Amino acid sequence: MALILAIETSCDETSAAVVRDGVDILANIISSQIDVHKKFGGVVPEVASRKHLELINGVIREALDTAGIGFESLDAVAVTHGPGLVGALLVGVSAAKALAYALDIPLIAVNHLEGHIYANFLAEPGLEFPLVCLVVSGGHTDLVVMYGHGSYRVVGRTRDDAAGEAFDKAARAMGLGYPGGPLIDRLAAGGCGTAIALPRAYLEEGSLDFSFSGLKSAVVNFLHNARQRGEEVNTADLAASFQQAVVDVLVFKSMEAALQYRAGTVLLAGGVAANRLLRSGMSEASARHGLRVVCPPPVLCTDNAAMIACAAYYRFLKGDFADLSLNAVPNLELDRENF
Ligand code: KG4
Ligand code: ZN
Secondary structure: OOEEEEEEOOOOEEEEEEEEOOOEEEEEEEEEOHHHHHOOOOOOHHHHHHHHHHHHHHHHHHHHHHHOOOHHHOOEEEEEEEOOOHHHHHHHHHHHHHHHHHHOOOEEEEEHHHHHHHHHHHHOOOOOOOEEEEEEOOOOEEEEEEEEOOEEEEEEEEOOOOHHHHHHHHHHHOOOOOOHHHHHHHHHOOOOOOOOOOOOOOOOOOOOOEOOHHHHHHHHHHHHHHHHHOOOOOHHHHHHHHHHHHHHHHHHHHHHHHHHOOOOEEEEEOHHHHOHHHHHHHHHHHHHOOOEEEOOOHHHHOOOOHHHHHHHHHHHHHOOOEOOOOOOOOOOOOOOOOO
16 A cells, blocks of 8 residues: 655645545645736746745645644655746755655655646556547647556647647637636637637648647737727637637547557546536547547646646556655656657
């Protein structure tokens, strides 16, 4: 049995979780800083680091109290060491190193994107490889083929904006606020996805890469032109049309990747995986192609430490530990040599 405490501080959520054997979530405390950053229209890195520092000890304490255990029961401590904001990551990494040293237990370093992927293994530890995973967050849009635990190959990625970034930028242009993803998701439910013609970037034949900056510009131009003509914009239709354009491309390329790499299952991961149209669109397309689609519950799609604990569990089983020289790596990539 392995009881792992995990810490996640890569962006604007301070989170600590206690997970048993990679499946039983005994605690998953998530303290969001969204209200602090909202007034700036996005995450302010310096403010995020300071907030993490204020919150980290209380969040770890709460995770242990909720789990009903003391520090002495832990078998390992895991932490996100990248990618993310360097000052934010450092708070979690320092806390985890201090705990591992003081408790004399193994320290496990987890890649944040790997954590998002493993949110799927929390509920379904027996998923069969190879898998294709679409990682869609505020900073990433990656198509990853997974050959086994800890073994990845990134086969497609965005060439400009990440999908979440596109949602956030489009929402800002529409005056909706931050973060834009959930706001567009909600507003789009009352709009028509085919009302406004917006571009979809499929790129070269066979490419599994993405590009969302043209779509974002099309939304900005549409709003600008309407304003100049003095026309009222139906924001629900615009939100729905934008969302449909993003989802169409994400679904199409995920299906292509699954067929190309002979994967029977497609996983969704990252904050944008909470999007309702993406979830339903992926399910429908998967059914048409005879594939299975798995996605974590929405609370495990956005940043949380339970997913980090789950990824750490498979490293724990392999004895893959970090030492106390572990540092934050803001542009850390998924390991590509391991397959
Ligand atoms: O994974 P995450 O919590 O943080 C990063 O690692 O970036 O993802 C945050 C991103 C934000 O861009 C947010 O707007 C987007 O996920 N997001 C959504 C939804 N919920 C969060 N995008 C579309 N629909 C949603 N329901
Ligand atoms: Zn994330």
